[in-house]
Amino acid sequence: MAYLKFLNSSEVYKCKVIPQDNIVTLKFDSDMEVSTAGFNLYLDEKCQTDIGVGFYHDFTTIYRNDDTTDKYNGYQLSKDGSVYEEPEPPEPYEPTLEEVKTAKIAEIKSSADNEIISGVSVSDHDFSYANNDRVLIRNAHEDTLASGNPAILHDAAGKAVELNADSVHNLYYKQEKNRIKKEAYAEQLVKTVDAMSDKESVQAVTYGAELQGEYMSAYNSRVETGMRLLDNSISASKAVQAQAKFAAVNNTDEQALAVKGLYKDLDKDPDGYHYDVDNPEDKRRNHNGGLWNLNKSHNKQASWYPGADPTLWTEIVEGHDGTYEDPIPVPDSVKTSGFEYEYGKHYSESGVIYLCKRSGVENPEEMYGQKEKLYFPPSELLGQYFVIA
Numbered sequence: 001m002a003y004l005k006f007l008n009s010s011e012v013y014k015c016k017v018i019p020q021d022n023i024v025t026l027k028f029d030s031d032m033e034v035s036t037a038g039f040n041l042y043l044d045e046k047c048q049t050d051i052g053v054g055f056y057h058d059f060t061t062i063y064r065n066d067d068t069t070d071k072y073n074g075y076q077l078s079k080d081g082s083v084y085e086e087p088e089p090p091e092p093y094e095p096t097l098e099e100v101k102t103a104k105i106a107e108i109k110s111s112a113d114n115e116i117i118s119g120v121s122v123s124d125h126d127f128s129y130a131n132n133d134r135v136l137i138r139n140a141h142e143d144t145l146a147s148g149n150p151a152i153l154h155d156a157a158g159k160a161v162e163l164n165a166d167s168v169h170n171l172y173y174k175q176e177k178n179r180i181k182k183e184a185y186a187e188q189l190v191k192t193v194d195a196m197s198d199k200e201s202v203q204a205v206t207y208g209a210e211l212q213g214e215y216m217s218a219y220n221s222r223v224e225t226g227m228r229l230l231d232n233s234i235s236a237s238k239a240v241q242a243q244a245k246f247a248a249v250n251n252t253d254e255q256a257l258a259v260k261g262l263y264k265d266l267d268k269d270p271d272g273y274h275y276d277v278d279n280p281e282d283k284r285r286n287h288n289g290g291l292w293n294l295n296k297s298h299n300k301q302a303s304w305y306p307g308a309d310p311t312l313w314t315e316i317v318e319g320h321d322g323t324y325e326d327p328i329p330v331p332d333s334v335k336t337s338g339f340e341y342e343y344g345k346h347y348s349e350s351g352v353i354y355l356c357k358r359s360g361v362e363n364p365e366e367m368y369g370q371k372e373k374l375y376f377p378p379s380e381l382l383g384q385y386f387v388i389a
Contacts, residue, residue: 148261
């Protein structure tokens, strides 16, 4: 901040002075005087130290004094007689036909992408279909076809949802159908725009407008081809599923647990259904969250379900190594449906780990690897078939 005194006045003003080429801007600290007499500039209020040294004597024309300069309580002076003029507003830019087409095509593609990403609804949940969703849903579809097991997917709100194999298939099919139709529509609407010869027609195109003539025919053909390819792909996947179900009858218990969904649910068998131990398709059933092996041929009855009769079914326990570090948990159904133990392996019951080891025989280690079905937990067979590890 400096001190200014006009050449025709003895009044001293506290002022900020900003010179730039032939223009000087004055910003006053308080009340100001508008003068074209030129001025001197001092470092001190008593005007003893001249820091202008005559430089500002020629600034004698009001360059600008308007609403803009009022905002900083000042004005501008020029020393060459120039006066501020408002610049002419630029001519509005007029885009070319190609630029209008480019903008409209980008708008169409963005609208189609948004509708694809918004996805579809299945099992009372909305599922989006962004690129990462497509990978996850496609993988879940292939996995559930191969294993029959349910899948965990996240809906559009981020909530984890468990879907059975049929629901996953329905979700994948609806998402792909929606994608095929939106992409085909956008493709033909873009071609409609490309064929136009004036900007007004291009600008009038709106996403969602009905396709006309050859573009509608091309859309129908494109959708028909896309759906045929989708159906063929799903048919091929289902063929793999059928082969997996056929092979499932020969799975080991451990392999069977990994593909539980390939086996039928006991609840879907009608009352009176005959379970035959010699029929591979009757070998296993899902029931009450577990997978069960058939032990004995019988007809289905309301009171003869897995876990209720010890002679009919045996539950398969989730795979464990049977080591001390990874003991095999004994199922709650052991007293009703029995459980197959293997000598030399470790089992857990109520937090206690037991070793299956026959007592009363010479060299019990020689029996390791042999299996025996028993109807009691290890705690009730201590000293006979088990020892605490």
